[in-house]
Amino acid sequence: MILHIDMDAFYASASLIERPDLLGQPVIVGGAGRGVVLSATYEARRSGVSSGMPMGRARRLCPDAVVLAPDYDLYTQISGSIMHLFSQVTPLVEPISLDEAFLDVGGVCNGPESAAALGHELRDAVADEQGITCSVGVAPMKFVAKLASTSAKPDGLRLVRQDEVLDFLHPLPVEALWGVGASTQEKLHTLGLRTVGDIAHLPQRTLVRSLGQASGTTLHRLAWGHDERRVVPHEPERSIGSDETFGEDLDDPVLIKRHLLKLSDRVAARMRSAEVAGRTVVLKVRFSDFTTITRSRTLSEHTDVSREVYAVAAQLFDALGLQRARIRLVGVRVQGLTDRRLTSRQGKLGEREFGWQEADRAVDRASARFGAGIVRPASLVG
């Protein structure tokens, strides 16, 4: 059996650990000003707030909500403890993101009931140790387990036995299936297919004709509850990034680069505190009309140096050749992370023994002692 465990409103619940006074109130975690909602408590969700929604809209829907800024270090730390807890139960833990994971408990449970019992234990353990709730789906295959945990939300557990899979699956809407995004959903709706059951009962050939070989075959198999994907224990493809939505759209490259510097600084500091270094720098730019582009460049060596991340981000920005286009949001992200202790650095002839890498660490120590932003690039002061 497979467990899918998903934290309930993870960022919001985690942030509330440090603000118990806000328990029971609508709380939204998101960027200040014009950012987007990263997470919201169920109290806020009742007013219609959901993840990914622009903050402005969320505030209008739920004017009483308290808005908190995200604290990624805290989330990473809690996530690490939770994943560690899971790995005590079975080595087959596949983290999907900070707040969800698949566990293959076939080897440690005998039968669906014992898997469900284990699910309850884990839910209690997470609540006890971390003070946040999670929802668990228990099913014989991965995607059904995920759907089961969604249906159990919040703070619940749902067991779907082998002989219940089709009864559980077929009434669900088509978009519940993995791989059905907006465009596939539209195609399915034009074919008059609304539920998973509809897909299952359509001849596979018809489905392949309209969706193509790969996706047609896969959807048909999923609709009959076939999912051979195994739980692959691995480190999640990690990346560290930060976005910023401007108070008002900007078109001045000097100002925009200043924001890129700030974001690069923040991202690199988070990499250093997580003891990782990355090789690929990704720049995200969202224009005033909401079109969003990303550009990336891979370095020859891993880095966690603020200046180097910024240098690449600024190069990528310059390479866009924008003629004062109005920009709403920029983001800097570093991917291809690996354990910093495993990275090496080709020295340069004549370089100082202590370079920017050491300067960054000194800044980190100062920030740890006197508060973030105590030492920062001169162009960001004031």
Add this chain to the structure above:
Amino acid sequence: MKLRVERDVLAEAVAWAVRGLSQRPPVPVLAGVLLEATEDGLTLSAFDYEVSAKVTVDADVEEPGTVLVLGRLLADISKSLPHKPIELVSEGSKVQVTCGSAKFSLQSMPTGEYPTLPENPEPTGVIGGDVFTQAVAQVSVAADRGDTLPILTGVRIEVQGNKLTLLATDRYRLAMREVLWNGGDENAEYAALVPARTLDSLAKALGAAGSVSLSLSGASTGSGLAGFEAGQRRMTTRLLDGDYPKVTSLFPTSVDTTAVVETAMLVEAAKRVSLVAERNMPVRLRFGDDAVRIEAGTGEDAQASETFEARIEGPELEIAFSPQFLLDGLGVVGTKYVRLGFTQPTRPAVLSGQDELDGEADDSYRYLIMPVRFAN
């Protein structure tokens, strides 16, 4: 134009002249090779605005004249012709190539549009072809291949009387070779910065046989060119502009640990163990107890190590290098043994040649290599 030339002579000359020609030249006429028939013989020229190559060969010239034909095409044709005399005749806008029973008719391009080749500047000195070729190969390996700092893509050649010093660095390693040449003026002091890639292929093109006349004063005379002549082969290249950084001071004044190892053994071992080094990961070397241990790979992946004899003086030392940078230096040192000098694992190491295990280091070539540092 009408002339007769030996097949091997033409094939070799054309192949030599066009070897540097670009497949996609900036202007079409530069894809051509200029053939000039005079009473001195046949001169073939190619030019790409950066580098010019000119070679004169013996030919039986009946009617002097000048034509321009596609260089690579003529090279392919002459290579494929039978071993018989070749006749070249220009007829209107065509050039007829006849060799035995084979006949080719080539379109000639307008010679009027062909740029004037730079004259080879007056030679400032002479050097043995073998020494020159080796010195260039030893130094150009360390030149920068990127384009972040154009001056580092060059080899700096410093002239001090009868001494030539060749230098190149890409900031990770620095190669320096000192050679003697016949520079005429003993008080002369000047320098030239020659694009490394061009210099390397040019030195190979001129060959190790005989001697090479160099003209290196282009920066001071204002021609902006360096000239190279070996026998009937003449080449020019544009010099790079800019102030070359003062790099010779990067060589350490003294070293604490030295190791003498057999060059081939270290090359083989470095190649072997680097098979398990992930991209951008170094090979680690430990020098001590009259042995060198070289290893690569990490605990989570494949690992390899190899230990062999070395003559070591001074304290033990562990240091890591990019396998490529290490192999580059070992590959051009050209001696049976190699001497490595170290101060600290974070400071550059010096590599130089040595003929005998117990002999003296030959400091005419020094390759400075910056180690790789681990994060922890």
